Amino acid sequence: MDKITLSHGSGGVLTQELISKIFLKVFKNPYLDALDDAAIFALSKHHYALTTDSFVVDPIIFPGGDIGKLAVCGTVNDLASCAAEPKFLTAGFILEEGLSFDILNKIVVSMSRQAKAAGVEIVTGDTKVVPRGKVDKIFINTTGVGMVKKRLSSSCIRPGDKILINGCIAQHGLSILLKRQNFSYSVAIKSDCNPLWGIVKLLLNANIDIRFMRDPTRGGVSSAMNEIATACRYSFLLQDSQIPVDNSCRHLGEILGLELLDIANEGKMLFFVNPKDAHRALRIMRSHPCGKNAAMIGETLVEKKSRVYLKTAVGGLRVVGSPLGESLPRIC
């Protein structure tokens, strides 16, 4: 049998087989192996972060990643943005009848690899199978528990705080767009999908005074910056010339008339840092594989109008709004 059938979701013998042959074999760890309805673990007295994300990306395999890698990185990065060390992940699969075991296995192996890279264990899961046509191939929910290493809040942001990003923007969204539309474009654009706990941990261990972090995923940098501005009340000034953009992404954006600030990232973090630590933070970020193109892209203003300004390369100033609608559905 090389395809998922409805019986694999019945809770009976075939479900057990699917679990043992695909999930347990790859994810193997003592929590999961107990095969109970829940994973049980001891926690010390501490603050914890809990985050959940469902992944519905189309296509499920794209340059630089797949839905499994994305599902682990997305949740790990939400924890990292709270300065929380990823500890435990749950994985909930919704499979379409007829999905090939080969593809499922590839996705599961990819999840396992990313979980190892991020130091997180997949401790419990769930699998549902729905009839052909009732879901598009595979959706994955990951929920993560992390131990908070530092309490951050947008209310900690102060005027003068520098805004840093760990590399080029818009790669994830554009890679999905190219793949989905089968555009023939001279240069391949790879998704930046990557777990960011490693780089965040480096900064925390170096006692960089991070005030706040946010990963600019759906809605891109525009959406993330506007949400933060609304939450902390301050306005921000971004320097267009300082925002790292890969050349092929810049060209594609120009050809298609896309605002790259609105495009999703899956391996980027916006850091709001005490100005005294900003240059040191940049050096540390650039020492990490996920931060080679790290840059200081703006700062927090004294103005309390919750606005995001962009100083353009030619010296103009414009307000960056939150994208209203949907430029590209099913990006993550």
Added chain:
Amino acid sequence: MDKITLSHGSGGVLTQELISKIFLKVFKNPYLDALDDAAIFALSKHHYALTTDSFVVDPIIFPGGDIGKLAVCGTVNDLASCAAEPKFLTAGFILEEGLSFDILNKIVVSMSRQAKAAGVEIVTGDTKVVPRGKVDKIFINTTGVGMVKKRLSSSCIRPGDKILINGCIAQHGLSILLKRQNFSYSVAIKSDCNPLWGIVKLLLNANIDIRFMRDPTRGGVSSAMNEIATACRYSFLLQDSQIPVDNSCRHLGEILGLELLDIANEGKMLFFVNPKDAHRALRIMRSHPCGKNAAMIGETLVEKKSRVYLKTAVGGLRVVGSPLGESLPRIC
């Protein structure tokens, strides 16, 4: 605007509107109101249970419940089966473009009501919208964190342990079946969908020596009993005449030729109890609204063959297998 559009999943302005007008308004609590990518909370030094479940039930509204009630009860009951007091829930929504706001709101209100009944807070969430036809109306993932009040394991089960259940079996599966097929059947069968932490807590507080619990959902009592038998190695003997079955369910099972032991429940728990406490446990269960028809349905044998036997009403003995395939997809 009365229907979900793709823009509601974009991460932009309309996503914020959806979150504030539907989810925050109903789920309102300090964790969620922080609107961060994760909920942050303090935990004491303790053991915790983590469980996840995706709900894909069809139809999304059925006699006795809806997908929202089911999503909360299912996860609460998985925690309860680990003797874990439900503390926090996450909610991940995957919505089909075109879903009506009215229906979404109904489901969200239903989740909130059940969460209150179970004493659990919905502390963080996620919403994705996919194009029409790429998902069937709405899927919900709930992941739960609970504080373990007593460590239970199938390895604690001993020969002679009594097997109790808190009421009639097969109601959930049959109610879905009737509703989906638009069968006209003289009597309405309502799903037993209910949160079970209340009844479990009563038993724990009374120091009932519970060895193990399991909620017999997908695959029904047959599947749950067989899984437990495999895990603890002992065989079990069930008394057919003692298993509570509602008359209308019994008749429907006979008409359709369904094995009621294989049919899903969503408000039932199998309890493995030290025989000295079994009658006291039964009295306590019957004092709770979810346990009025509680019954002692069998016991653990000395035999270590991982078999489940059923003594039939006419005195025969047969082996109850785990259902192999899928009698009814999308039951939960």
